[in-house]
Amino acid sequence: MQLSKYIRKYIEAKKIRKVFMLSGTGSIYLDDAFSKSKKLSYICARHEAAAVMMANATSKLTGNVGVVIATTGPGGTNAIGGLAESWVDSVPILVISGQTFSYQISNKARSFGLQGFNIIDNVKKITKYSAIINDPQKIKYHLDKAFYYASEGRPGPVWLDIPMDIQAAEVKPNLLRGFKKKDKIKKNKASKYKKLSSLLNNSKNPVILYGQGIRLSKSVNEFRKFIRNLNIPSICTRMGLDILKYNDSNFFGLAGIRGHKFSQKIIKKADLLLTIGTSIPHTVIGKDLNNLNKNVQIISNDVDLNELNKKNLIKPKILFNEDCKTFLTTARKFLKKTKNDKWSNWINYCKQLKNNFPTLDKKLIKNPINSYYLVECLNILSKNNAIFINDAGSSNYASSQGLKIKGDQREITSGAFYSMGVAVPMSVGAAAAYDNKRQAIVVTGDGSIELNIQELRTISLSNFNIKIFVINNGGYASIRKSQDDIMSGGHYIDDTSVLNFENIAKAFKIKYLKIDNYRNLKTKIKSVLNKKTPYLIEVICDDKQKIIETV
């Protein structure tokens, strides 16, 4: 069997049903093999970084490894922008790149052969495993290893680079040797858990701060049980936004300067902070720990010691370096005597705060349209299984602060980097992940959308049920805000002036709708959400609107 076909069959067996690619001469055997699959389908992106962002979205939503095929040279280096994104957001992605012929490879030279480039040396620092395949008979070994490391511990991207001659080589699947490694299950001592139990039981105002580690370790259900049993107020960090519904009785919003006001008020009162599957962002604790209670005790669980050892963060009293699933199931045993109503006064107090500090002030429902009101309308009108994809900048804050997750809704974004421009390609991956059966709702800005605007064509060609809401607020609103805050103000260093989005839609062959009045916002949103084809909806918003800050 041709090696390229073997790889495809291996990936099919992993139940991966979508691959993302930009075809090229240097990956021609791979492209050909994958394009002839009956089990999986391929989506052609218009830029390799965008292809990785698509795979990133698919992986974030399904938990499975996202797969990208890129060609040699610029195919690989273009992908790096997307790869870094998956690295910081802990997304398991496999990039398979084509390489020039083996006999032409000269790794010390800057380039070689036709578009040849030593890509592996250049992605080492942002992949969990990377290798060039020199021996076709080792392909199973490298694939096993790549898949193992992509998901083991803190997940992340992996990369295999395959020269033209190796892509075309023959292998006998039965004779190929694999790679096996037993997961070392790190388990902390009972004494640590006893200490956790004692500190928690002595706490008056405990708070759980949780993040996407819960989803990455596939323990969303364990987590829900855990907080339900203890009945402790739980606050998420950015990538944990869709783990609990907004109206969950234990959900108390998003932490951080640009999270929910009530969340930071609760954190400020907490005498114990138990963090699960998240790092503690600087924006949560504030400079000099200003946002925390002076007497707070921190107990932290994180699979990545590098996160726990970060500089200038508050040091936890107890530190569990194990994955969330192990932590949650073990901790539950040690805490089973703790009664469910132990903190009922505290949680009632928190509920009052949640009611008293809604994100959307009714005064903001007016013209020009406020982006928080836009998100409020999307909350109300979206289906219970919708997927929200949010971009960076002011549109991200409108969503992260305004979005109220309901039903099985999911929300994905660039969590660590807040990268402008990820939302359009991610929406392709999101729609593909569910075979276009769940509507993808993008909230992006007139600045952010530019960075991967070419993928609008991928959307129109796929005809996916993707609705792109573009907040037109006259350019980089979030950067303008920084320029106002940090510098003297009024001197804006961006050369944006907004695109003609009606023509953008026409050019990329997507339907267009403009909304410029809050009075018909709901009716117009309703009309597009009821349709199945892609739509670009330009929402003319207040260009002087401020981002709500919580502290």
Next chain:
Amino acid sequence: MQLSKYIRKYIEAKKIRKVFMLSGTGSIYLDDAFSKSKKLSYICARHEAAAVMMANATSKLTGNVGVVIATTGPGGTNAIGGLAESWVDSVPILVISGQTFSYQISNKARSFGLQGFNIIDNVKKITKYSAIINDPQKIKYHLDKAFYYASEGRPGPVWLDIPMDIQAAEVKPNLLRGFKKKDKIKKNKASKYKKLSSLLNNSKNPVILYGQGIRLSKSVNEFRKFIRNLNIPSICTRMGLDILKYNDSNFFGLAGIRGHKFSQKIIKKADLLLTIGTSIPHTVIGKDLNNLNKNVQIISNDVDLNELNKKNLIKPKILFNEDCKTFLTTARKFLKKTKNDKWSNWINYCKQLKNNFPTLDKKLIKNPINSYYLVECLNILSKNNAIFINDAGSSNYASSQGLKIKGDQREITSGAFYSMGVAVPMSVGAAAAYDNKRQAIVVTGDGSIELNIQELRTISLSNFNIKIFVINNGGYASIRKSQDDIMSGGHYIDDTSVLNFENIAKAFKIKYLKIDNYRNLKTKIKSVLNKKTPYLIEVICDDKQKIIETV
């Protein structure tokens, strides 16, 4: 003085008049300082990779270092795609990136602070120097070092990463210490030059193969004198295309499978190949050296030993590892007795070949428009100081094979990588390099243009004299050709269907012209070249047109 302002003054003193940026919170002091310059101006790109490509073009044209300012996190990682391009093409680029506050930096963590990322570790392999500035008092040292290494030996990109607090720190310019290193001038022994002289004088059919090393070492004039004195047929590699005019009596075209037919015929006959400032591409020698004369002797000059030591390339008889300027001036002394008419029969024979094998067969002047005819018309109608910027794919071959450099014309492209999508951003850098005083003519394809299409807005905002000719041939023509050649054919793995370019132009606010008939090609080209504003010209070409191959 604020450190950011000091950097700006340093760069102004290097006679750099344009910087390229995408503003962000993490580089806010740098952005602010540069935006307030009276000596240089800034151009805002819509993607950081594109900003690097703009700086790349400026540097390729002026020989000076190209400067880019990017923000932290995705600002830096987005830039890597462009950076790799400058690395393989030997372009001196300085990227200055913003970084989160020093106290937040935790280099072992995947990310930190607000969008913090260890960018330096990730660009080490594709920069000649890179450093994070921890001590404001060392800024001159690092700038000196960055500028030194950018241009020393084989040029390439350098990178300085500057945390927020350091950007804003105060420095006293007079007290800053610098960096100084004497260039080690590698000079080969006289015996080597004597051997060169003897081999050359004994050769019947010598050929000089030259590349952009000549321009990088700023020895275009020395080179012209050198070949004029010896009167030897000279053939360029891809990035040397604009060093000699097409009608120069010593110019015999472009080497390679997709170069000029007469050039490969001349190379096949050469008994001596003297290479100056170029590597020897695989496409020139062919597999198993099929494209060379069996008895050919190679003499090579290259400043980069890694190029000379590449695998499976023919080993040179004599190897000069020194820069072109040193080589040319020394070699000229040793060859001064060689008479100017020594190879006049040989050169006359080559002239016949050049006349007998023109790229454009007259039969191709018909409908649908052939892209070689488009380039022929551009040859005739362009001004003597025009700058051509060519993209990858079939449009690149039409240009590299069809272009006839005249006057002071320049031509730039992605030389080593043939990266799709570089031409639009490079045209901005090209126009900026000459303050919009020389017309920039882009030849790109309907596939390539998509990758950096967002920069069309940068073009319309700048209002530069840039004419973008888009060859509409129904998608990735060059990749389709590979799929036909290598695979069974007819099974095309690309999901392109061409954009509506008229609406693209409208959306990005650029004027549009469509050409679909060879009969009015010249008239229409003439009309747009006479205008000063940006134009997007869609040329409907033959989608079945073949790329001319020389062997």
